[in-house]
Amino acid sequence: MNNLLCLFKVIVMILCLRESIYVNGFGERAYFSDREDNNPAYYISPALQKLEHAPEFVKDWPNISITLGQVSGVTLDNAGRVLVFHRGEHTWDEHTFTNGNIYLGIGKPAIQHKTILIFNETGELLDMWGDDFFYMPHGITVDSEGNVWTTDVALHQVFKFNATNRRVPAMVLGEKFVPGTDDHHFCKPSAVAVLSTGDFFIADGYCNHRILKYNPKGQIILQWGTHNSHSPFSLNVPHALALAENSGVVLVADRERGRVASFRHDNGSYVTSYSSWLMGPRIFSVAYSPVHGGRLYVVNGPNGVVPVRGYVLELASGRLVGTFDAPAGLASPHDVAAATDGSAVYVAQLAPHAVYKFVDERLRDEAPPAPPAPPAPPAAPPATPATLAGAVTSRGGRWAGAAAGAGAALCAGALLLRGALRRARGEPRH
Ligand SMILES: *[C@@H]1O[C@H](CO)[C@@H](O)[C@H](O)[C@H]1NC(C)=O
Ligand SMILES: *[C@@H]1O[C@H](CO)[C@@H](O)[C@H](O)[C@H]1NC(C)=O
Ligand SMILES: *[C@@H]1O[C@H](CO)[C@@H](O)[C@H](O)[C@H]1NC(C)=O
Ligand SMILES: *[C@@H]1O[C@H](CO)[C@@H](O)[C@H](O)[C@H]1NC(C)=O
Numbered sequence: 001m002n003n004l005l006c007l008f009k010v011i012v013m014i015l016c017l018r019e020s021i022y023v024n025g026f027g028e029r030a031y032f033s034d035r036e037d038n039n040p041a042y043y044i045s046p047a048l049q050k051l052e053h054a055p056e057f058v059k060d061w062p063n064i065s066i067t068l069g070q071v072s073g074v075t076l077d078n079a080g081r082v083l084v085f086h087r088g089e090h091t092w093d094e095h096t097f098t099n100g101n102i103y104l105g106i107g108k109p110a111i112q113h114k115t116i117l118i119f120n121e122t123g124e125l126l127d128m129w130g131d132d133f134f135y136m137p138h139g140i141t142v143d144s145e146g147n148v149w150t151t152d153v154a155l156h157q158v159f160k161f162n163a164t165n166r167r168v169p170a171m172v173l174g175e176k177f178v179p180g181t182d183d184h185h186f187c188k189p190s191a192v193a194v195l196s197t198g199d200f201f202i203a204d205g206y207c208n209h210r211i212l213k214y215n216p217k218g219q220i221i222l223q224w225g226t227h228n229s230h231s232p233f234s235l236n237v238p239h240a241l242a243l244a245e246n247s248g249v250v251l252v253a254d255r256e257r258g259r260v261a262s263f264r265h266d267n268g269s270y271v272t273s274y275s276s277w278l279m280g281p282r283i284f285s286v287a288y289s290p291v292h293g294g295r296l297y298v299v300n301g302p303n304g305v306v307p308v309r310g311y312v313l314e315l316a317s318g319r320l321v322g323t324f325d326a327p328a329g330l331a332s333p334h335d336v337a338a339a340t341d342g343s344a345v346y347v348a349q350l351a352p353h354a355v356y357k358f359v360d361e362r363l364r365d366e367a368p369p370a371p372p373a374p375p376a377p378p379a380a381p382p383a384t385p386a387t388l389a390g391a392v393t394s395r396g397g398r399w400a401g402a403a404a405g406a407g408a409a410l411c412a413g414a415l416l417l418r419g420a421l422r423r424a425r426g427e428p429r430h
Contacts, residue, residue: 040277040305047278052322054312055345055358062123062355069113071355073140073150074337074348081118081126082337082346084355085140085150088113092136096154101179101187101207103135103154110135116148121344123357129166139191139203139240139335151205153188156180158202171218173202181208183220193241193250195265201250203238211238211252213268224268232261232270240285240335244294244315251296253286260286260296260313274298274318280306285335288315291342291363295321299333299347310336310347310358324358341366 062082070092073085088111097103115137116130130137135154142148147170148161156179160171179187188206195201198216210225225235236256243250243265250265259275260283274296275283280303287297294315300308308330312322324345335348343364347356 044278044306048307048323051320052312053324054322054362055324055343055360057324057326058357058359060123061357062119062125064117064123064125066117066125068117068353068355069111070350071334071348071353072137072350073335074346074355075141075335076337076339076346077142077146078144080121080339080344082121082355082357083140083142083148084117084119084348085130085137086113086115086117086348086353087111087134087137088115090136092153096136101156103177105135105154106177111137116140116150133167138189138205141192141194141241143194143198143200144196145198147194149192149194149200151186151189151191151202153190153206156186156188158186158189158192173214173218179207190237190239191241193243195243195245201241201243201265203241203252205239206237209235209238211235211241211250211263211268213265222268224263232273235261239283242286242288242296244288244290246290247294247315251286251288253283253298255282255284255301258283258300260298272318274313276311276320278306278320279311284333287336287338287345289338289340289342291340291366295338295342297336297338297345299330299336301334302332308333310345326356330356 068084069087069089071084071086075083077083090105090111095104110132111134112131114128114131115134116128117125118127120126134150134152136152137150138153139151140148146163150159150161151157152159155174155176157172157174157176159169162170174186174189175184178185181187186202186204187208189202190205191203193201199221200214200216202212202214204210204212208225209227210223212220213222215221224233225238226233227236228234234257235252235254237254238252239255240253241250244262245265248264248266249262249271252261252263254261258279258281259273261273262271263269264271279298279300282301282303284299284301289295289297292314296313296315298311298313300306300311302308310324310330310333311320312324313320330347330349331352332350333347334350337346338344341363343360345358347358349356
């Protein structure tokens with residue numbers, strides 16, 4: 001009888017141990033190590049096949065004869081026009097910065113090409129500007145008033161341009177060419193996102209790994225982000241931002257942690273993370289559409305493990321529901337933008353220099369999404385750590401959280417059981 005109990009205890013302990021490795025370690029590694037075949041490629045095609053293949057690639061978009069440089073950013077304005085931010089004749093490589101993040105081209109001319117191109121939905125070039133100003137374009141966004149916000153990693157600055165003056169910014173944050181960590185400096189800032197109230201977020205960026213929130217006057221009202229810790233606030237290159245304003249969150253593409261982290265946009269509280277072994281260890285950008293209860297459009301990047309593609313996830317459940325790709329394959333997508341109704345998605349790519357359009361015509365015909373609800377507290381994590389579509393697991397996210405819960409419950413049960421057994425046998429506690 002004693003032997004039987006012992007055996008039972010050992011089995012429970014092994015289960016607990018497995019559970020904690022699965023939860024604390026790298027989800028995808030633990031996942032694969034369960035299988036006979038350790039090669040991720042073995043699981044990729046079946047997992048991709050289970051996903052919807054949408055939105056679909058649009059051929060020959062846009063219609064331009066001019067040459068793009070590295071395309072770093074893409075965004076949409078209120079009227080559905082597409083703004084593309086590219087680096088013209090400049091490229092970011094190992095000769096661009098000193099080890100101290102100082103740009104090595106100081107004194108040389110700014111990019112002579114017009115770096116901001118504006119297309120209509122059918123891909124006709126409507127306008128272009130932004131020449132002789134930028135050195136190393138990164139992020140671009142348009143706010144609800146039509147102001148264009150950009151970041152430049154060489155200048156270490158963030159700019160707001162209004163519609164009446166495309167030469168002189170209406171707001172400049174950061175000091176030209178001077179990286180820094182204080183409230184008046186950035187270090188390679190990557191992205192901006194603007195709330196309908198005019199408050200805005202800056203992702204700063206490649207070295208400071210922090211998110212800052214400002215009021216419309218450009219005064220800091222909140223900041224968060226640490227580096228090199230296991231905290232959910234630990235960021236490793238916050239590379240892009242998106243707002244799910246109706247759900248009360250700002251989404252951060254936390255590039256080198258391979259996740260999209262979600263924080264309350266009012267006070268910066270951590271809400272959840274989105275990741276999956278199928279998307280891999282590097283997430284470059286995220287966009288959001290309120291369609292179908294809220295969807296995230298994500299592009300990963302070169303990682304040597306999983307294919308480079310676009311993915312569609314549900315905001316509320318974290319489920320991976322779709323995937324999209326260019327016929328020639330995405331090589332180094334850098335940014336993604338989505339139309340409000342989800343019917344069009346755009347991808348900016350560094351190399352080969354390109355901007356791609358994808359459409360989901362079914363969504364265009366649907367009724368518009370319900371008007372934004374007042375920012376609600378984020379939904380509670382789902383109770384069951386189900387295996388998701390495409391056998392998706394997630395580390396550090398709500399699924400891991402739920403799995404941790406289940407694991408903890410199991411372990412707690414085991415401990416109680418062991419305690420009860422000990423008491424029954426009069427063993428000392430130590
Ligand atoms: C592409 O743009 C040029 C003008 O720049 C125009 O003449 C041509 O018809 C356009 N092609 C298509 C397929 O729209
Ligand atoms: C895009 O612009 C072209 C040229 O001005 C025009 O013919 C076309 O109808 C426009 N498309 C849309 C969707 O506005
Ligand atoms: C637009 O920005 C310029 C600075 O470039 C500023 O002088 C002008 O007042 C701004 N216009 C509005 C309407 O804010
Ligand atoms: C943010 O607001 C929520 C809801 O009011 C609250 O639960 C949370 O503790 C707040 N977080 C911080 C950091 O103030």
